[in-house]
Amino acid sequence: MLSVIVFLLLGGCIWLGYEVYRLQRENLVLRAGTGESEDALKKMQASQAQVIHTTKLASLGQMVAGVAHEINTPLGFVKSNVEVVGDLLDDYRKLVQQYDAAVQYCLQPVDLIFGADKASLDKLVKHVEEARRKLFEARTKVEKSPLLTDAKELLDDAGEGLSQLSTLVQNLKGFSRVDRDGMDLMDLNEGVESALMIVQHQLRDRVKVVKHLQPLPKIRCMASQMNQVFLNLITNAAQAIDGNGTLTIDSRVDANNAEVSFSDTGCGIPDDVLPKIFDPFFTTKPVGEGTGLGLSIVHKIVKSHGGSIKVRTTPKKGTTFTVILPLNGQTASTAVPAAVAA
Amino acid sequence: MIDDESRILRALKALLREHTTFQTTNPLEAVTLAKQHDVDVVICDQRMPEKTGIEVLRDIKDAHPRAMRVLLTGYSDLKAVLGSVNDSEVYRFLSKPWNNTELRALVEEAGQISREAPVIERDALPPVEHDRARSQVGVLVIEDDVTVQQRLREILQPYYKVNFANSAERALMLMEQHETGVVISETEAGRSDLTALLKALKIHHPHIATVVITERANAATAIELINEGQVYRMLIKPVRMGTCRLSVDSAIGRYWQLKQNPLAARRFMAAPATAEGQNSPLRLPAQILNRIRSLPGRLIGAAARASAH
Numbered sequence: 001m002l003s004v005i006v007f008l009l010l011g012g013c014i015w016l017g018y019e020v021y022r023l024q025r026e027n028l029v030l031r032a033g034t035g036e037s038e039d040a041l042k043k044m045q046a047s048q049a050q051v052i053h054t055t056k057l058a059s060l061g062q063m064v065a066g067v068a069h070e071i072n073t074p075l076g077f078v079k080s081n082v083e084v085v086g087d088l089l090d091d092y093r094k095l096v097q098q099y100d101a102a103v104q105y106c107l108q109p110v111d112l113i114f115g116a117d118k119a120s121l122d123k124l125v126k127h128v129e130e131a132r133r134k135l136f137e138a139r140t141k142v143e144k145s146p147l148l149t150d151a152k153e154l155l156d157d158a159g160e161g162l163s164q165l166s167t168l169v170q171n172l173k174g175f176s177r178v179d180r181d182g183m184d185l186m187d188l189n190e191g192v193e194s195a196l197m198i199v200q201h202q203l204r205d206r207v208k209v210v211k212h213l214q215p216l217p218k219i220r221c222m223a224s225q226m227n228q229v230f231l232n233l234i235t236n237a238a239q240a241i242d243g244n245g246t247l248t249i250d251s252r253v254d255a256n257n258a259e260v261s262f263s264d265t266g267c268g269i270p271d272d273v274l275p276k277i278f279d280p281f282f283t284t285k286p287v288g289e290g291t292g293l294g295l296s297i298v299h300k301i302v303k304s305h306g307g308s309i310k311v312r313t314t315p316k317k318g319t320t321f322t323v324i325l326p327l328n329g330q331t332a333s334t335a336v337p338a339a340v341a342a
Numbered sequence: 343m344i345d346d347e348s349r350i351l352r353a354l355k356a357l358l359r360e361h362t363t364f365q366t367t368n369p370l371e372a373v374t375l376a377k378q379h380d381v382d383v384v385i386c387d388q389r390m391p392e393k394t395g396i397e398v399l400r401d402i403k404d405a406h407p408r409a410m411r412v413l414l415t416g417y418s419d420l421k422a423v424l425g426s427v428n429d430s431e432v433y434r435f436l437s438k439p440w441n442n443t444e445l446r447a448l449v450e451e452a453g454q455i456s457r458e459a460p461v462i463e464r465d466a467l468p469p470v471e472h473d474r475a476r477s478q479v480g481v482l483v484i485e486d487d488v489t490v491q492q493r494l495r496e497i498l499q500p501y502y503k504v505n506f507a508n509s510a511e512r513a514l515m516l517m518e519q520h521e522t523g524v525v526i527s528e529t530e531a532g533r534s535d536l537t538a539l540l541k542a543l544k545i546h547h548p549h550i551a552t553v554v555i556t557e558r559a560n561a562a563t564a565i566e567l568i569n570e571g572q573v574y575r576m577l578i579k580p581v582r583m584g585t586c587r588l589s590v591d592s593a594i595g596r597y598w599q600l601k602q603n604p605l606a607a608r609r610f611m612a613a614p615a616t617a618e619g620q621n622s623p624l625r626l627p628a629q630i631l632n633r634i635r636s637l638p639g640r641l642i643g644a645a646a647r648a649s650a651h
Contacts, residue, residue, distance in 0.1 A: 072416035076350060077347070079439045080442055
């Protein structure tokens, strides 16, 4: 009996030992497994960061291209005008010199009067007649010369060009908000304007922009992020329009919210795509053209500001995205890390 | 002058005040304006809401071919550059902000050419003449990639008198031996740049039509090839049979007509090279430059050569 118990106990011990060994091994395998999925996760995070970085570079390139075009046009005429005005002033100086010469000629008779005889008096009369003619001619030339008027006009244009350039720089500064970080009071209409300026070169040829911007109270928000939202929505609208079309931007305010809506006359969003548009990495564009991050970032930023986005779409007619933000910003303090273009 | 920014037009008008100028901010009016006043030179912006500059200049090329065409653009994207070569055949491609002295000189020069040099209305030849041209005029391909060379051989061999070279050296040898009217070339072979050769060739023999085929299209190089190389066509790899044959056909037509009407070659003169640029023809070894300069007249139309100087 005892031996049976001992035997059973022994058997139990061996079984337990084996079980412990087996569990340990499984544990090892599992740990290895976790390690693997951790690695995979890290890799995915790295590649996501890579994509975001690439997109950032692409949108930077797009921005530089747009801004270069916007700058080069005013720069073109300002630079030219300033030089041409210089030439015009040189020409004007020549006219004045001619006038001066005529005046000098008129003064000469004074010398002739001294020691005058009959012949030289005749000469004198002729000289005076000639002097009057010359003086009249030179004066008319100076008076009728368009040089100063032209120069004035060119300088006015140059001044206008310079203020275009400084608005541009202001806008760029406003867009990036490099000088300010964090929450700030912002006029959403200004954000729309500066985003429009940056994508201007994409729209100009084919997309007409209609703005109905009502005065809005300033809203507490992350301005650079809101600018990114507008930029992404405008870019998306432009891309949805195949060929020529119209982008209508409305802003309005009620008791609680400020709203900005972007309506395009583009291709619209099919029903099966609509639920997925805010998913990260979802895109209908060919590989390499879209990252699928644009709208997901828009969504994330608006959410973090306590707002919401409304989408209304009719296939082949167009889409309206409306950004709704609360006036008294009960905003989440967390900032969205990466802001990239669509 | 056509630009949607009226201030640019006023600036140009003031700059060119010694000439009679006509200007419009509406590109749709451009063709009528050019024809109505029988203008010598057209300066056109690229990006405008109603119509691009390339389209405007292309239409003016068809309606009023006598006018020399200049594109003046604020930002040069590759599409604009290629279009200005292939569609509107511009004389010069300029960027804003421009240089006043250069622009004035350019307008002066282009105006003179426009008034004095005869016009080639169309490059395409009547069928019989085209066949004769094809059987006489040599086409030279400069390309070191064997696969592309093979592909071009398949496309071109059945129709044209083609020779193939894989280096500048070899190309020169072939040109010294055969009448060459059309040069089809990569922008580089091996590690050496071919654009300097193409530019030098155009400076000394402006009636040869060059078709550039390139893989990595770079807007800056392309603009240089327009202004200093007056390339006839610019194609992006992979080469498509239809486009390639069409380009070579009209290039042969262009060469053939210039050979008979050498004075017209002035319309396709490259801008004088400066030694500054990295790909400047003046940086070519003197020996190569001499060989290009002294390519035998009998092989490239002596009269045309004389008119180039």
